[in-house]
Amino acid sequence: MTTLMIQGTTSDAGKSTLVTALCRWLTRQGVAVAPFKPQNMALNAAVTIDGGEIGRAQAVQAEAAGLEPHTDMNPVLLKPNTDIGAQVIIHGHPVGSMDAVAYHAYKPIALEAVLASHQRLRQQYQTVLVEGAGSPAEINLRAGDIANMGFAEAVDCPVILIADIDKGGVFAHLVGTLALLSASEQARIKGFVINRFRGDIALLQPGLDWLEQHTGKPVLGVLPYLHDLHIEAEDAVNARQPDKHGDALKIVVPVLPRISNHTDFDPLRLHPQVDLQFVGPGQSLPPADLIILPGSKSVRSDLAFLEQQGWDADIRRHLRYGGKLLGVCGGFQMLGEWVDDPLGLEGEAGSSAGLGVLDFSTRLEAEKRLTRVRGRLCLERAEVQGYEIHAGRSHGKALAQPFALLDGGEADGALSNDGQIAGTYLHGLFEHPEASAALLRWAGQEQAAALDYPALRARDIERLADLVEQHLDTDKLLKLCGITQ
Template sequence: MTTLMVQGTTSDAGKSTLVTALCRWLRRQGVTVVPFKPQNMALNSAVTADGGEIGRAQAVQAQAAGLAPHTDMNPVLLKPNTDIGAQVIIHGRAVASMDAVAYHDYKRVAREAVLASHARLSAAHRVVMVEGAGSPAEINLRANDIANMGFAEAVDCPVILIADIDRGGVFAHLVGTLALLSESERARVRGFVINRFRGDLALLQPGLDWLEAHTGKPVLGVLPYLTDFHLEAEDAIDTRQSAKSDETLRVVVPVMPRISNHTDFDPLRLHPQVDLRFVGPGQPIPSADLIVLPGSKSVRADLDFLRANGWDAAIQRHLRYGGRLLGICGGLQMLGRRIDDPLGLEGEAGSSAGLGLLDFVTRLEAEKQLRNVQGRLCLEGAPVSGYEIHAGVSQGQALEHAAVRLDDDRLDGVFSEDGAVLGTYLHGLFEQPAACGALLRWAGLEAPQTIDYHALRERDIERLADLVERHLDTARLRHLCGLGEPSSLS
């Protein structure tokens, strides 16, 4: 069995994209391949088939590999709840909240979880395709590293180093990263991939020739910049919009410091009839048809942030003028009368007043709710599917008028009596075409087009595999995956 690792010179260099591409490329050849990220720090997560929680990027990579997401694919997930602390999730389950210093000491325990997951995946799959985190050149994080070269050294695997040329300084990124590695770590780097190139490749070739001569390592290929392309972001908010028609629905999402699972809004960004705007700190909420309060890793703190920006008054004004309001997960909890956190799960223990729009309260409990679910919306009885990731349990009279009836006969969320406010714990609400259409009609779009979000994602995963075939050295890649003859490539 073979393990191959993709590391990047920076965050957002293209590691997730390349691992996704290689998973689908190998699957096309009938190779059993599994994605793996030892340690991930992200607020976008997914619920696995075994009832745990992993980074959302690994769930997309699992789709590329033709597998159901599993907690072994991302054994350590860190979900920041402050600037210096995070919830630590091991094998899909939250074990504690730690500050950065405490987690640095805890890495010895996390390392055992990482190696155990890798051993299980290696035993079941021909190739384990690993994604690093950040950059291996972060020398302040080298001690007890489990995310980059520390892992590669532990399992003795080769590494591909990817850099984003669109950022500028690509040769400095690659050479500088190598310079900060130890001798044994440099030897693990078997080649470079340059990402997001636009222009004439002939103009880049002298630089590629110099890079190979200077480092003694091959350039495995140059991937082009894709303009009409979508892959769910690991953490950063993607604000790109697809081309819009003349008739659009105006949707606004207030962005709070601990916004989570903002991939919920990708189907709206890609919808030709939706003008989606993310509003940041200090910005007023513009006129809109629909305001969506997103998920949050620190609901009470984000609610304070919302008020500090005057967005609570803007939401009240929006409702008075006939606008619609949707709350998802933490956004749902904000709609009620109160949020209680007696255990201090998301910050200092205590209670906060909600927006008071609906009659219910939420209590945060230690056991997180993790489910993949299906059901029907209260709107048009439209079929809906999604996933729940929340510590809050909501109770109150308003919840008797539910937003969703789930297939296990549970009721989820709330739909206000006047029809202006809807809240739900379900992430992925807009991914099913029927549910998306019903929600857009509720928000005021008379004739929404049907968009198959899952088909769009599958199309772009296929496009990535095509890029591997066209632009990368597939013979060397097969060799690095243990699938080719080494004699002519060594």
């Protein structure tokens, strides 16, 4: 049973992508492989088969390995709810909110959870592919590290270091990272991968030769820049989208400071009939057919931010002109009269007035609802499936006209009497082709086509595995994974 770890010189170097690619490539070889990330800081989460939550990237990696996502694949998840604090989730369930100092003291307990999950995976799979976090060369985070070399040293595993050449300075990133590691950590690095290269590889070869001579470590391969690649982001909002026709449905999503599960909107970003725009601080919400208020890890503070930006006035003007409004999870809670957080689960305890466009209120409770659901929208009776991750419980008259009816008879969300405003707790609802098309028709795209988003994701996972075959030293990779041929 072998563990191989992928670490990066920076955030967004390609760690998640490479682990995804290797999971599918090894699965093609008949290897039983599982993804693992000891500690993840992200607001994009997925609900697991055992009823917990993990980082969204690990759920995609599980799909690449042909597995259902499980909490052991990401035993520690940190979900920031302020600039200095985060909700700490261990084995899929919250244990409380901590600032950096408190979490540093808690790390020995977190490490126990990490090692227990890793051991369980090692007992079940031939290879465990581990994704690091950020960079292993963050000097201020070295003490008590459980995310990078601290973990690698604890389980005695080899490491591949990946760097993004598209950002520039790739050789400085690799050599500098290596120089800041201890001698034992340097010995763990068994090779380099360079990511997102554009151009003629012959022009890069002198640099690769120098790198191998200078460090004594092999370059395991150079991965090309893939255009039109879509793999769900671990945390950063991906605002890139293909060019759209002028008659595309215009959808606007305000980017809140604690926006969560913005991957909900990836199917819209990729839809050929949708012009999706993320709007950041300092910008007014432009004219649109549909405004979507996204999920939030700190609903009350994000509500205050929304008002500071003047977006509440933009939303009311949008409604006066007949535009549609949809709230998802925390965004749904914002549509009501009040949001109450008596326990201070998402920040300072207290209550905040909502936008008041639907007649209901929400109270945050200690027990978080984590579940996968199926059902039908009350719009066109379209089939829908998704997942819920929220601590809020909503009550009020508006819920008598629900957004969806779930299997088992439970109702979800609300739909206004005039059909102009809708809210739901369902994440992932745009991934289902039938539900997505029905919602686009509701928003004004009368000829909306059904986009098979899961098929697009599966296609790109296969493309990544093809890159491993074509551009990496597969013999060395198999040896590092403990597989002999």
